[in-house]
Amino acid sequence: MYTPESVQGLMLATQEWLEKTSEGPSGQPSLGEFLEKDVESLQAVLRFHEFRYYVENQALISDGQYDQLYKTLAAIEALHPQWVRADSPTQRVGSSLNQNFTTLPHLVPMLSLDNSYNADDLTDFDRKAREGAKGEILAYCVEPKFDGASISLVYENDQLVRALTRGDGVAGEEITQNIRQIRSIPLSAPFSSLGIEQIEIRGEIILSKQAFDAYNQKLIEKGESPLANPRNAAAGSLRMKDPKEVAERNLDGFFYHISHVQSTSGQLAFDTHAAALDLLWKMGFRSPQKEKKVFADIEGVIAFCAQYEAQRDDLPYEIDGMVVKVNQLALQDRLGMTSHHPRWAIAFKFKARQATTVLRQ
Ligand code: IVH
Numbered sequence: 334m335y336t337p338e339s340v341q342g343l344m345l346a347t348q349e350w351l352e353k354t355s356e357g358p359s360g361q362p363s364l365g366e367f368l369e370k371d372v373e374s375l376q377a378v379l380r381f382h383e384f385r386y387y388v389e390n391q392a393l394i395s396d397g398q399y400d401q402l403y404k405t406l407a408a409i410e411a412l413h414p415q416w417v418r419a420d421s422p423t424q425r426v427g428s429s430l431n432q433n434f435t436t437l438p439h440l441v442p443m444l445s446l447d448n449s450y451n452a453d454d455l456t457d458f459d460r461k462a463r464e465g466a467k468g469e470i471l472a473y474c475v476e477p478k479f480d481g482a483s484i485s486l487v488y489e490n491d492q493l494v495r496a497l498t499r500g501d502g503v504a505g506e507e508i509t510q511n512i513r514q515i516r517s518i519p520l521s522a523p524f525s526s527l528g529i530e531q532i533e534i535r536g537e538i539i540l541s542k543q544a545f546d547a548y549n550q551k552l553i554e555k556g557e558s559p560l561a562n563p564r565n566a567a568a569g570s571l572r573m574k575d576p577k578e579v580a581e582r583n584l585d586g587f588f589y590h591i592s593h594v595q596s597t598s599g600q601l602a603f604d605t606h607a608a609a610l611d612l613l614w615k616m617g618f619r620s621p622q623k624e625k626k627v628f629a630d631i632e633g634v635i636a637f638c639a640q641y642e643a644q645r646d647d648l649p650y651e652i653d654g655m656v657v658k659v660n661q662l663a664l665q666d667r668l669g670m671t672s673h674h675p676r677w678a679i680a681f682k683f684k685a686r687q688a689t690t691v692l693r694q
Pocket of ligand 1: 589
C-alpha cells in the first residue's frame with residue numbers, strides 16, 4: 334500500500350502539517366482557512382502514522398506530534414462536519430453506549446482446526462494431505478497460532494462495514510463499533526485497486542502481554558480482581574457495552590485468512606496462502622507476513638514448530654501453538670473439509686505450561 338514514493342510524499346506532508354500547526358510567533362493558524370483537500374491530506378497522514386505505529390511497530394513521529402496532528406484534524410472537522418468521512422482517524426471513538434449486539438450470519442462459516450500435539454501427528458497429517466494431493470507438489474505455510482478471540486471482518490467498496498465474533502461459527506455477534514477502537518485495524522483499505530468489491534477477513538484479537546499487565550494493574554488499583562489471561566481479556570473486551578472502555582484496553586489483532594472475495598474480474602488476486610498474507614499486509618493489516626515460513630516438507634515444519642515453542646516466552650504476545658496450512662489454494666480446495674475442520678490445515682498445540690503454585694507455609 335505504501336511505496337517508497339508515497340512514504341516520501343506522506344512524510345513531506347507530515348512535516349508541513351507539523352509546521353503549520355505549531356504555535357509560532359503569530360500563534361495558531363486560523364482553522365477556518367482549510368479546504369476539504371487539506372482535511373483529506375491530514376486524514377491520509379494520520380492513517381499512515383497509525384499503520385507505522387500500530388501495524389509495523391516503527392513510528393516515524395512522536396506520540397506528541399501525532400496528538401498535535403490528530404487534534405488539528407478533529408478541530409477542522411468540527412468546523413466542517415460535511416468533510417468528516419467514516420474512515421477518518423477521528424471516527425474510531427464511538428459514543429453508542431449500551432450497544433445491543435445483534436446476531437448476523439458470516440459470509441462463509443468459521444471453521445475450527447483439528448489439533449496435533451507431536452511430530453507423529455504432523456507426519457500423519459502430511460501423509461493424508463499428500464494422498465489427497467494425488468502426487469501434486471505440495472508446500473506448507475506455517476505461522477503462529479494466536480491465543481485470542483477470533484473475529485471476522487467484512488469490507489465493501491473499501492470500507493469496513495461489519496465485524497462479527499465467531500459465535501456458533503455460522504453466525505456471530507456484530508461488534509463493529511468495538512473493533513473500530515483497535516488502531517491497527519484499518520477502517521478502510523484500497524481493495525478496489527485489486528478489483529475487490531467485497532472481502533471477508535478472519536483473524537484473532539489479542540492483548541499483548543504488556544497491555545494485559547497494564548490493564549490488570551489498573552484493575553488492582555481500583556480494587557477489582559485481575560483477569561486470568563490475555564485470551565479471556567480479549568474475548569471479554571469485544572463484548573463490552575462501552576466502546577471507550579474497549580479503546581482503553583489497547584487491543585491488537587492479527588489477520589491470517591481471507592474467507593471470501595467478490596471481485597469484478599471474478600478472479601483471486603493470490604493463489605497461495607503466503608500470497609494472501611502478503612496481500613493483507615499490503616492492504617494495511619497486521620498479518621503474520623514476517624512470522625510465517627513456507628516449507629517443502631514436513632520435517633522442516635516440525636523443526637520450525639519446535640523452534641517457535643522454545644522461543645514463545647520471548648514473544649510480546651501469547652501464542653498457544655502453530656498453524657500448518659497447505660500453501661496452494663487450489664490444493665486446499667481439492668482437499669476440502671470434514672464436517673468440522675479443513676483437511677488442508679492443522680493446529681500444532683504447544684505443551685500446556687506448568688502452572689506454578691507458590692505454597693505459603
Ligand atoms: S486458520 C479455516 N490461523 O485457532 C481456517 N486460525 O482452533 C481456520 N487461530 O478458529 C483458521 N491463530 O480462531 C488460523 N494463524 C491462525 C490462527 C488461527 C489462531 C484460531 C482461530 C481458529 C482456531 C482453531
